[in-house]
Amino acid sequence: MEYRTLGKTGLSVSVIGFGASPLGDEFRTTTAAERQSAVDAAIDAGINFFDVSPYYGRTLAEQRLGEALGARRSRVVVATKCGRYDVESFDFSAKRITTSIDESLRRLRTDYVDLLQAHDIEFGDYNQIAGETIPALRRIQESGKARFIGITGLPLTMMRRVAENAPVDAFLSYCRYNLLITDLDRLLMPFAQANGIGVINASPLHMGILTERGAPAWHPAPDNVKQAGGRVVELCRRRGVPAGAVALRFCVEHPHIATTLVGLSRPDHVQANVRAIEQPLDPELLREIEAAVGPAANVTWPSGRPENNDYDLGSQAAPGPDTSGGSPGA
Numbered sequence: 001m002e003y004r005t006l007g008k009t010g011l012s013v014s015v016i017g018f019g020a021s022p023l024g025d026e027f028r029t030t031t032a033a034e035r036q037s038a039v040d041a042a043i044d045a046g047i048n049f050f051d052v053s054p055y056y057g058r059t060l061a062e063q064r065l066g067e068a069l070g071a072r073r074s075r076v077v078v079a080t081k082c083g084r085y086d087v088e089s090f091d092f093s094a095k096r097i098t099t100s101i102d103e104s105l106r107r108l109r110t111d112y113v114d115l116l117q118a119h120d121i122e123f124g125d126y127n128q129i130a131g132e133t134i135p136a137l138r139r140i141q142e143s144g145k146a147r148f149i150g151i152t153g154l155p156l157t158m159m160r161r162v163a164e165n166a167p168v169d170a171f172l173s174y175c176r177y178n179l180l181i182t183d184l185d186r187l188l189m190p191f192a193q194a195n196g197i198g199v200i201n202a203s204p205l206h207m208g209i210l211t212e213r214g215a216p217a218w219h220p221a222p223d224n225v226k227q228a229g230g231r232v233v234e235l236c237r238r239r240g241v242p243a244g245a246v247a248l249r250f251c252v253e254h255p256h257i258a259t260t261l262v263g264l265s266r267p268d269h270v271q272a273n274v275r276a277i278e279q280p281l282d283p284e285l286l287r288e289i290e291a292a293v294g295p296a297a298n299v300t301w302p303s304g305r306p307e308n309n310d311y312d313l314g315s316q317a318a319p320g321p322d323t324s325g326g327s328p329g330a
Contacts, residue, residue, distance in 0.1 A: 016047055038266050094132050117172055134167075173202065181298050232292055
């Protein structure tokens, strides 16, 4: 397993991160035995970064991750979130953030988390996030309950605007760097590198589009993106390689992304993803994938409040209306 340092935090994290939303039965019903086996298999394979949230499984994922880690908690880097608690339940106030961390620590069975992140900040008010939420996170950090703090979301420009005025230690971005989209490099990565902010990448499969099953019915991506994903999957099938393996390897090869999160709940999935990053990418296949994606490349969708949606910094382009319920689990 390869490890990289998360920004200026000094945290050494595995290039594959354990996305713990499936432990909360976000996608299917899991058993205690397979959850335990998945966590054990991940640690045994060298995966040391575990990302969760009280939103995932409406607190179930945190509780189950805490149970599964047990005495091995000291061997891993644990990140959780605050501010989002249900599909339409957000509270980024200092009071709620302060109580949220205590609740999370009880569920995770630990005295501290390594990274505490404000979750899907585009659903909050910019001024509150920068002026109230981030200072509250810093106070939690000063108390020792979190070693470092960060923010997560789909829109990239809001994360940059927040960090320009209220510095953070890490960004978690989803569906902005994979085989279908790479605008993370243009809109956020230069700022992150210049300021020593660690970058966590989530949804290498573009929330299910780059799979044999294809996009779930709730997926907010435009049809042309879903169709492009289908072409990529078919192309990889013809070449005899799983699209998911190519997608994950593509993300892991980015030198400035510290870790890429993969949703895991079974030991065989852990092992398959570890094998995937050991396979080199075929440059010719990547060129064919780029051609297959075509005009659908770098197409995203609105999320959260309209005023928080992406626009090129310095432009006057108005964001479109919200059509997304936010991340179902990064």
